[in-house]
Amino acid sequence: MEYKDYYKTLGVERDASQADIKKAYRRLARKYHPDVSEEKDAEARFKEISEAYEVLGDKDKRATYDQLGSGWHQGDDFRPPPGWDFGGGRAGNGGFGGADSAFSDFFESIFGGGDPFAGGGFRGTRGYQARGGGFRARGEDQHAKITITLEDAYHGASRNLNLQTRHADGRVEPRQVRVKIPAGITHGRQIRLSGQGQPGMGGGERGDLYLEVNIAPHRQYRVDGKDVELDLPVTPWEAALGAKLQVPTLGGWIDMKIPAGSSSGKRFRLKGRGLPGKPPGDQYVVLSIVAPKPETDAARELYERMREEMPVNPREKLSVS
Structure with missing residues (x-):
């Protein structure tokens, strides 16, 4: 079967940080997502990118993959080393195999197979879901800072935040979110607002909004x-x-x-x-x-x-x- 160079797929070096890998994945996912991309090979590229991030975006999977060494190259004939635990991989055609395969045989020979569509849809590629040939992507999380008074931190408060939503087609939509500040919150803590992040692609769920709390200096x-x-x-x-x-x-x-x-x-x-x-x-x-x-x-x-x-x-x- 063909060896998959996941680092090359994402366009990063083998010593790239997890943050750089995530950044590269998000950039490519936006470019090749089938719901918005005009590239002819968008769906195939999106699958390759998703598989690469499924491995490199997970520290444990990345460590397992790195054990294969850096001597393999894209297009080489790959056979797992002697004694390697195949983990239940399935035989296939060495690619993405159509309707019965969510990941390549290379992936499955290393990390195991199983029924990727159990429950009606494949989940596992960092918030992306394939169903009936289409893809839904969970929206990105948003991060922002909010400054409150010490009195707000003591008593608790509610605030209206003015945010911007960026849609896949490039539109920027202003919106307002009301946040409840719990009594006793401390400087530097985060408040998570579920489903208040960026909208997903293809009808996918919204990401979350994380607010870092800054307590303003007090006069006494x-x-x-x-x-x-x-x-x-x-x-x-x-x-x-x-x-x-x-x-x-x-x-x-x-x-x-x-x-x-x-x-x-x-x-x-x-x-x-x-x-x-x-x-x-x-x-x-x-x-x-x-x-x-x-x-x-x-x-x-x-x-x-x-x-x-x-x-x-x-x-x-x-x-x-």
Whole structure:
């Protein structure tokens, strides 16, 4: 039987990445799909392309195929190596064989045969289906980004997205999709909208839409996963004497005690006050001591008296090495 050089069929090198293989397949599939192509050999080429991607687009099948080595060439007479597991391949004419063969005998001798039309149609070529001589192709998935506020991530929200649908005939159709943003979603997570991607060919099902969530920077919180962090300004006497302060959280104001003798940079944890979830995130409060400017003579005298009565060198542990 004839050896099939799947790399040559897709026009890629043997060391091509999976992403490059997928890109080459999509380009050729659009060019030779029988429903849209004007090429005379479109159906045969589409089958060859689909078979090649069935193998090279699957890491396990690709590894098995690569075990044959690179010494085979397109058109060579191929016989599987001694001891190779034929996996139930069927004899045939070495090509695509008409109505009783979905893949070539070369493919079936390596990966096995069986009834490719069980259930009324062949599935397995990455979303393509052959039925009664025609082909249906699942539409491509779409990827987009959506920017939301931290408040949206905390409470959940709904948004309308303006997208474009590209049809096989080149038409571009604007459309609007409403997406529900679940409460507790984190930065970088994806939302999958089933059937909201590009339309399929020949009546095939639509692909999916994947939205990557970007949480916009917030004016007072920093976000790390489900945790949030807040800088809390305090006066020198609140830090020195201790205080009970109101602290903002995403869920509202709460009371928090500052122990006496607290210093700037001290970190407090408010359990469960971050983004919701199972478990929820936490909120961390970082003290930032703010010293008021001495606007009056009395205020200046107070600072002078503090310097005399409470001598301290906060830099005594610093060194040049």
